[in-house]
Amino acid sequence: MSKASTDLIHHPYVPPAGFAAPQPGVYKASTVIFPNVAAVRARNWKSKAGYTYGLHGTPTTFMLEERIATLEGGLQCLLVPSGLAAVANVDFALLATGDEVLLPANVYGPSKVLAENELKRWGIGYQLYDPMDPADLRSRIGSRTKLVWVETPGSVTMEFAPLADLVQVCRERGVLTALDNTWGAGLAFNGFEAGCDIVMQALTKYPSGGGDVLMGSVVTRDDELHVRLKFTHMRVGYGVGGNDAEAVLRSLPSMEVRYRAQDQAARQLASFMQGRSEVALLLHPAFEGSPGHAHWQALCGQRDLAAGLFSVVFDERYPTAQVDAFCDSLKLFKIGYSWGGPVSLVVPYDIPAMRPQWPHKGVLVRFSLGLEDPADLMADLEQALQVFAR
Ligand SMILES: *Cc1c(COP(=O)(O)O)cnc(C)c1O
16 A cells, blocks of 8 residues: 555544544535624635635535645646546646647547537647657647646556656646646556646546546646636536435545555456457556567556556457457456456447557457456456357
8 A cells, every 4th residue: 555545544634523433424505604794794705714605615615625635646626527627727727728638548538529519619620649759749848838748557548658758758848748648547657647637537437436426626726727727627517416425535544545555456367368369469558568568667566556447459350340249248247448447347448439549350349347256257258258269
């Protein structure tokens, strides 16, 4: 376990007088009651030193904000209704008509769809850069570039970027960087130590861990930047419910245990799949030969941590229908997006349709590990692989 786990469990929290339990209470309110008119007139809804309105925070959401900031090694945190809303919060706060945002070519898909629609409609341009090539990023940064998103590894194709080099390029050009840290989850590496200005995460994944909450976070280490993000957050009406915040608070103390278990299980199953003749390519950054393995080693090698995700590219002799039949034959692995919950999942992706530059012809399947017994999951893979013998 890391210090983060201890800090998440022994977090400063003062329970109500006479009730000395370490578990936080759940507060829910659409508003608070002011003692008199003078207090309403004196209210400063922009400050989080006090409570003014449910949307702007309750003791429960303030506590979760503090804990997520602790997890990421940051100072300030905003909570939003989904991971995608966290991406939108950053884009809306920092970009204006005429600006441009740069996204890695393997960016979380809906982040690109947002750029292609709302951002484009508002006169904000975007370009994709090669996340494995800092020189390509450098060549694309221009006077209009106001924000660069970084994300590593790509959550489907799993190539691990040279994060510090990418961030260095942005620093040299004075451009803000925002990291989508859903994969690292604040455990595998520290986004701020890597030089990022903003670290967002889909709390939907590992921090929730239950597959039953949608939430996102936007963490910073700079008051001024936080305030810019917070004002947009307030103006667009982003808020999270008390019960959802409580569900994440309840899951945080076990997060590192789950992350480590899912990491171990993923490596065990990835290794098994790598040895199969049906598989042309294993994509998992902790494995030698996987794209960007050396970059993973540099950033996460000391902690030796990776999320419980891997992809395989099946040999091109197997048509899509046969790979689909493999996925359909799995019994414990369910077919579905997302990750970090108790149920193991698979999704096939048509990468050539998504990424014209992709060099492999076979069908890609992404596996996300839940919390089942890895031996049972291995047996499930073995029985489903029989579809390739037919
Ligand atoms: C899931 C995910 C998101 C979005 O999170 P939601 O809560 O599902 O909106 C963003 N980035 C990455 C890398 C993700 O995996």
